[in-house]
Amino acid sequence: MVWSAANGEPWKEDKSSLRSGKQDKPFNPRRSAYEMQSSGLVALKQARPWYKTVSADVLQQALRHLATAFNRFFQGKSGFPQTKSRNDFNSFEFKPKTVKVNGNHIVFPTLGDMRFFKSRDIPQSWEIRTVTVTREVNGWYASLLLRDDSIPDLPKKTIDELQSVNGVDRGIKKIAAMADGTVDPNPNIGKRFQRHLEIRQRRLSRKKKGSKNRFKAHQCVARLHQKIRRVRDDFQWKLARKIAASADVIGFEDLNIKGMKARCKPRKDPETGMFIQNGQAAKSALNKAISDASWYNLRVKTEHQANKLGHWVIDVPAHHTSQECSQCHYVSPGNRDGEKFVCENCGHHEDADVDAAVVIAQRTAQKLGIASLRVVSPKVTPKPELTGCKEISPTLVGEPGNQTGNRERVAVIVQMSLFEDVSGESPSIPLCG
Ligand SMILES: [Zn+2]
Structure with missing residues (x-):
């Protein structure tokens, strides 16, 4: 039998000898909860067809968040994870290189092409990394994390330069x-x-x-x-x-x-x-x-x-x-x-x-x-x-949330508001006094 993520096998083969570089952690043959659940997504999509309308990235990301929630619970850092319905999620992420922007149109995997209000131009050389789509009361927003390797890292003053x-x-x-x-x-x-x-x-x-x-x-x-x-x-x-x-x-x-x-x-x-x-x-x-x-x-x-x-x-x-x-x-x-x-x-x-x-x-x-x-x-x-x-460097102006690493630190988030609702309905904003 071939052991793969697709058949939900709880144990995995030791492939560390095939990989180059040093292994600092001893090999654990047990599949993580995330790996087992992720392999169950195929069956889930057959049982509940609406899951097919959601990008695989997004589903995997929800499972990853669940794994983090349980790990934090077992470490005693937080309470038992709460069950959530699909309506409880107000944001989701797309992996790097999956989203494309042409002019004032943005193309998401499985969701398709959408028109949006372009608040800022994206230079040609910049690569689109993680894209986060957020639901707010007045519509949907896409936050694009961009990366340009030609921009040097932000220098921090050395201890001798401090005055x-x-x-x-x-x-x-x-x-x-x-x-x-x-x-x-x-x-x-x-x-x-x-x-x-x-x-x-x-x-x-x-x-x-x-x-x-x-x-x-x-x-x-x-x-x-x-x-x-x-x-x-x-x-x-x-x-x-x-x-x-x-x-x-x-x-x-x-x-x-x-x-x-x-x-x-x-x-x-x-x-x-x-x-x-x-x-x-x-x-x-x-x-x-x-x-x-x-x-x-x-x-x-x-x-x-x-x-x-x-x-x-x-x-x-x-x-x-x-x-x-x-x-x-x-x-x-x-x-x-x-x-x-x-x-x-x-x-x-x-x-x-x-x-x-x-x-x-x-x-x-x-x-x-x-x-x-x-x-x-x-x-x-x-x-x-x-x-x-x-x-x-005034050109490197960043916005909150892009301090994850040395490279990501020079990246810029461009916030764009989408006019069309991704669920297909136009967001109804009633007047209120
Ligand atoms: Zn005194």
């Missing part, structure tokens, strides 16, 4: 306070749209399940969510760019965001055995504010922008950053009074968050072990030419 360091203190009231004295207020984007969202969600909840009106109301809610996401992304990209350009090294405090949002322990009255107030109600509002600020995403976006400039992003321990004096390093809770910082030891005073940012910058310099690293000071406003920051 200045800036610290960033993330907060609720001020989303980012920097060591150079710049303070950005939190735009409270989620809060700004909350009233609108409440109204639309209430309208949705009052529509009959399965009705056309419920679908329309659902689209209304989804459109607002999309808007909130876009407004927040726009704000964060601009802020991240500003932070990344401010110095050669950017220091962030290492926040345990999950721990900060953890629920308070339930408290019981020792006499009656009844549950009493544990402060969770008050904390919920703070949790919402933390989620709204999305500190983690700001850190991710800053790192992306810093990569383009060749700058470094470093995490430093967060303990007592807001209680430590940046001048004499005296730590005391009494140093801080609301938004004011007055050192009990040396009398140094400063905005509390800016002082914390200076401490973060100092810790970053310490972590790197460079004594000559200049902390961007609040007294002097740094000019771009002073920090030595300039765009390494």
Whole structure:
């Protein structure tokens, strides 16, 4: 019998001797769950013919995601995978070299030719890699990862070239306070749209399940969510760019965001055995504010922008950053009074968050072990030419998600919106008030 992926054989032959190069892993004769399931796709397509309308790439990719989900579950990293219907998927990927673009037409395997709004030209020499198709409320989007080997990798500054360091203190009231004295207020984007969202969600909840009106109301809610996401992304990209350009090294405090949002322990009255107030109600509002600020995403976006400039992003321990004096390093809770910082030891005073940012910058310099690293000071406003920051190559502008490897880093994602719905129906966008 020939052992192949096609007959779902649970064991496989050792072919490692045929392959060249060193084998660092011992041979495991057992087929992985993915390999066995992937070989079952042929039978599945016969049993349920609609699977034939889906590209084999896409089906295999769904199985690969399933395998990852189970691996993460067995490693104790996440919960048991949830079952999903075909309607639960909002995106799928095509492998490199399977999608073609001619003019304003894009050709997908099995789906065919489609017209799209071409937002940017793709140079001839660039190769189309993975293509991700995403469903959003107002239509379908294709995101093309492009690669051009003639473009050199983005150079990162060497440790000797680093001159200045800036610290960033993330907060609720001020989303980012920097060591150079710049303070950005939190735009409270989620809060700004909350009233609108409440109204639309209430309208949705009052529509009959399965009705056309419920679908329309659902689209209304989804459109607002999309808007909130876009407004927040726009704000964060601009802020991240500003932070990344401010110095050669950017220091962030290492926040345990999950721990900060953890629920308070339930408290019981020792006499009656009844549950009493544990402060969770008050904390919920703070949790919402933390989620709204999305500190983690700001850190991710800053790192992306810093990569383009060749700058470094470093995490430093967060303990007592807001209680430590940046001048004499005296730590005391009494140093801080609301938004004011007055050192009990040396009398140094400063905005509390800016002082914390200076401490973060100092810790970053310490972590790197460079004594000559200049902390961007609040007294002097740094000019771009002073920090030595300039765009390494403006033509290499990348977008989120293309940092997978050295080569992929120079690639560019071009976002294009498709006008036609891939399922054949035109996306119906009802008007909503
Ligand atoms: Zn002091």
